[in-house]
Amino acid sequence: MSVTIIDHSLIKHKLSIMRNKDTSTYLFKQALDEIAMLMAYEVSKNFPLKLIDIETPVCKTTGYELAEQIVLVPILRAGIGLVDGFRTIMPNAKIGHIGMYRDEETLEPHEYYARFPKGIENSKVIIVDPMLATGGSADMAIEDIKKRGAKDIILVCLVGAPEGVKFLQKKHPDVDITLAALDDHLNENGYIVPGLGDAGDRLFGTD
Ligand SMILES: O=P(O)(O)OC[C@H]1O[C@H](OP(=O)(O)OP(=O)(O)O)[C@H](O)[C@@H]1O
Numbered sequence: 001m002s003v004t005i006i007d008h009s010l011i012k013h014k015l016s017i018m019r020n021k022d023t024s025t026y027l028f029k030q031a032l033d034e035i036a037m038l039m040a041y042e043v044s045k046n047f048p049l050k051l052i053d054i055e056t057p058v059c060k061t062t063g064y065e066l067a068e069q070i071v072l073v074p075i076l077r078a079g080i081g082l083v084d085g086f087r088t089i090m091p092n093a094k095i096g097h098i099g100m101y102r103d104e105e106t107l108e109p110h111e112y113y114a115r116f117p118k119g120i121e122n123s124k125v126i127i128v129d130p131m132l133a134t135g136g137s138a139d140m141a142i143e144d145i146k147k148r149g150a151k152d153i154i155l156v157c158l159v160g161a162p163e164g165v166k167f168l169q170k171k172h173p174d175v176d177i178t179l180a181a182l183d184d185h186l187n188e189n190g191y192i193v194p195g196l197g198d199a200g201d202r203l204f205g206t207d
């Protein structure tokens with residue numbers, strides 16, 4: 001299992017806008033859209049390809065096509081914020097949805113919705129969620145998706161805490177993780193420090 005922290009000046013700039021508590025819902029979503037596109041570009045750069053025959057206006061030649069169907073799975077609610085950016089780069093991706101909330105006291109995740117496209121067992125599944133805190137929500141999502149037969153799963157989060165990364169590395173050594181930033185720690189309420197607060201609330205204006 002690999003953990004990749006993307007080192008990119010534009011991502012650092014835009015993530016700082018998202019971290020700022022005075023950033024509006026509108027600008028928060030805009031920065032998230034832009035970061036999602038950059039992350040989609042980064043995580044897909046070595047996706048497997050198959051050779052195809054094509055004909056240019058000049059001659060016959062060999063081209064490429066992505067070898068696998070991509071299934072993008074946002075963890076609701078906040079994961080929805082990464083979908084537009086990923087779909088801009090990967091317009092043929094199918095979308096699965098998994099609804100999850102964290103109990104604010106126990107920090108235990110609860111799944112309340114799941115719907116996936118057919119063929120997930122032969123697809124490359126990209127789970128997206130802005131926040132990886134204890135790792136409980138991502139773990140539950142990965143477990144559910146594995147039960148449905150998926151074998152090729154990656155997890156893409158904006159901000160991760162070392163606690164959650166360690167937990168997932170142990171439980172799912174086969175799932176590669178990509179982050180835009182690895183933060184310092186979790187506080188006593190299970191929030192990432194310095195983090196960006198509650199991603200879902202900031203994205204949907206529900207705080
Ligand atoms: O790693 P964990 O400790 O499980 O925490 C991370 C989860 O918390 C947030 O969701 P939240 O429960 O706030 O739901 P929301 O997206 O509906 O706001 C976030 O989007 C992750 O799904």
Ligand SMILES: O=c1cc[nH]c(=O)[nH]1
Nearest residue numbers: 133191192197198199
């Ligand atoms: O810091 C955190 C931790 C979990 N979920 C969030 O939205 N933010």
Ligand SMILES: [Mg+2]
Nearest residue numbers: 198199200201
């Ligand atoms: Mg939330």
